[in-house]
Amino acid sequence: MRLTFLGTGSAGGVPLWGCDCTVCTRARIDTSVRRLPNCAVLEAGDVRLLIDAGVMDIAERFPAGTLSSILITHFHADHVQGLFHLRWGTGSLDAFAPHDADGCADLYKYPGPLNFTHLSKFETFCVGDVRITPVPLVHSKPTLGYCIEYKDAKLAYLTDTRELPPATVSFLKEWRPHTICLDCTYPPGVEGKRNHFDLNEAIAIGADYPDSNMVLMHISHHLDEWLMTHPTIETEKFSIARDSEFIDCPESI
Amino acid sequence: MRLTFLGTGSAGGVPLWGCDCTVCTRARIDTSVRRLPNCAVLEAGDVRLLIDAGVMDIAERFPAGTLSSILITHFHADHVQGLFHLRWGTGSLDAFAPHDADGCADLYKYPGPLNFTHLSKFETFCVGDVRITPVPLVHSKPTLGYCIEYKDAKLAYLTDTRELPPATVSFLKEWRPHTICLDCTYPPGVEGKRNHFDLNEAIAIGADYPDSNMVLMHISHHLDEWLMTHPTIETEKFSIARDSEFIDCPESI
Numbered sequence A, B: 001m002r003l004t005f006l007g008t009g010s011a012g013g014v015p016l017w018g019c020d021c022t023v024c025t026r027a028r029i030d031t032s033v034r035r036l037p038n039c040a041v042l043e044a045g046d047v048r049l050l051i052d053a054g055v056m057d058i059a060e061r062f063p064a065g066t067l068s069s070i071l072i073t074h075f076h077a078d079h080v081q082g083l084f085h086l087r088w089g090t091g092s093l094d095a096f097a098p099h100d101a102d103g104c105a106d107l108y109k110y111p112g113p114l115n116f117t118h119l120s121k122f123e124t125f126c127v128g129d130v131r132i133t134p135v136p137l138v139h140s141k142p143t144l145g146y147c148i149e150y151k152d153a154k155l156a157y158l159t160d161t162r163e164l165p166p167a168t169v170s171f172l173k174e175w176r177p178h179t180i181c182l183d184c185t186y187p188p189g190v191e192g193k194r195n196h197f198d199l200n201e202a203i204a205i206g207a208d209y210p211d212s213n214m215v216l217m218h219i220s221h222h223l224d225e226w227l228m229t230h231p232t233i234e235t236e237k238f239s240i241a242r243d244s245e246f247i248d249c250p251e252s253i
Helices: A022-029 A166-175 A199-207 A221-228 B022-029 B166-175 B199-207 B221-228
Strands: A002-007 A039-044 A047-051 A069-071 A093-098 A114-119 A125-127 A130-136 A144-150 A153-158 A179-183 A213-217 A238-240 A246-248 B002-007 B039-044 B047-051 B069-071 B093-098 B114-119 B125-127 B130-136 B144-150 B153-158 B179-183 B213-217 B238-240 B246-248
Touching: A022 A221, A039 A144, A039 A153, A047 A144, A093 A130, A130 A166, A144 A166, A153 A166, A179 A199, A199 A213, B022 B221, B039 B144, B039 B153, B047 B130, B047 B144, B093 B130, B130 B166, B144 B166, B153 B166, B179 B199, B199 B213, B199 B238
Parallel strands: A047 A069, A069 A093, A093 A114, A153 A179, A179 A213, A213 A238, B047 B069, B069 B093, B093 B114, B153 B179, B179 B213, B213 B238
Antiparallel strands: A002 A039, A002 A246, A039 A047, A125 A130, A130 A144, A144 A153, B002 B039, B002 B246, B039 B047, B125 B130, B130 B144, B144 B153
C-alpha cells in the first residue's frame, strides 16, 4: 500500500505568494523544495484514492476513470479547491466527507460527477478491498482523519487538527498503524490560538505510538525555516513529508 | 492597450473532465485548442489589470508586484478560483468587485493581501491612467461588466450575462467601444433557462454596435463542436477568442 504526497504544504504552500523569507525565496529557485497545498494519493491493489484536493490540477493529473474515490478531510478551500474545476465534468466519482452543511462555495449545489457521502465517525466502510475508518479531529470546520487498511498495511492520515480527541487516541492505540501522517504546521513555540499542531506537540504525540512511524505534513514556511537551522530533527521514527515522495506500508507482517 | 486571453472557456473549460465529445477528445491531444476558465490580463501603459481569476495558477503567472489590480466580474468559482491560493500570501493587491454579500467560500473572511472594493454601477474609477466604468449585467449572481479606457482605446469586457440591461446598452451606444468581448457560451438554439448568451443572441447584439469589433468568449465545448461544422462564422467584425491570443486596441484614432 503506497501513499504519495502530492501536496505537503499548509494553506498557502511554499513559496507563499509575495513572501521574501529564506524558505520562500529558495523555493522559487529550487522547485524540489516547493510545497503545494494538501493532497495525497493512496494506491492499494486496484484501488486508487485521492485524499483531499489542495492541488489545483486534479482534472489533468487524474483523467476520468483513474480514481476509485476521493476522501475529503474537511471543506476548507486549501483542501478542496482542486474539485471546483473537475466537478463541471461528466461521469461519476464518490467523494467521502465529514458532515458539513456548508461544504465549500457551491460544490454541493453543482456537484457534477461528485457523489458526496457524509461519513459518521468510526463507521468503517470499504472501497474495493481497502477498509477506511473515519476518526474525528478538532479543527475550525468539521474534520475527519482517515485510518486506511489493506491486507496488513495500516496508515492513519490526520490533518487538519489542533488535538486528537480521546476516542481517536483510543482507536489509534488499539489499531496500531504502521504509519501516522500528522498535521505539523508550525515550528515549536508558536503562541496564540491555533488550529494545527506545532512540532513539539507532534513529537509528543509520536511518543504515544511506539509502533508507528510518524510523517509530518501540512507544513508552513515557518516550520521549513526552523528546519533549516535544525537539520537533525528527522529520525528513523520521525520524517518530514515532501511533495512527490511516497511511503510504502508493508502489506504482510 | 492590449487584452490577452488567459482563459476563454465556460465553467469547466475545454476539455471537460470525463467528456468524450469530439472537441474534448481533440483538446486532450492538441493543447492549442484547450480553453481554461475565464481570465484575461489587460495591459496599458504601466498598468496591468487581471480580469477574473478562473485559471488556477495565478500566483505562479503573476509574482507579487506584477499586477496593478484585479477586476472581478462576479464570485462564481470559475471566475475567482485562482484567488484561493494567492490570498494566503503577503503584500497588498486591490480587487474590485460587485456588491455580493456572499463572495465565494471564505475569500472575505481570509482575504490576505486582497483589498476588496465593492463597486457601484456606472461609477467610473481609475487605476493609474486607465479609466474603468462598471456596468450591470444579468446573471445568477451580482455581476458587472467592465468598460476600460486608456487614451483613445476603449474595450468592453462583458461576461457572464444572459442579457444587457437597457442602461448598459445606453452606456455602450454612447461610449462606442473599439472592441466588445462578449459572453457567448452556447451554440444557436439551446433551449431552457440560461444565464449566458448563445451565438444568435451575440450576433444580434453585435448589430447594435456597428463601430465595435465583437470577440466572443466564455465558450463551451458545445459551441466549439458547433463551430467545427460552421467554420466560416468568423468575419472581420466577429471573432472567437482563443486562449493566449491578444487584442490590441488603438490608443490614438
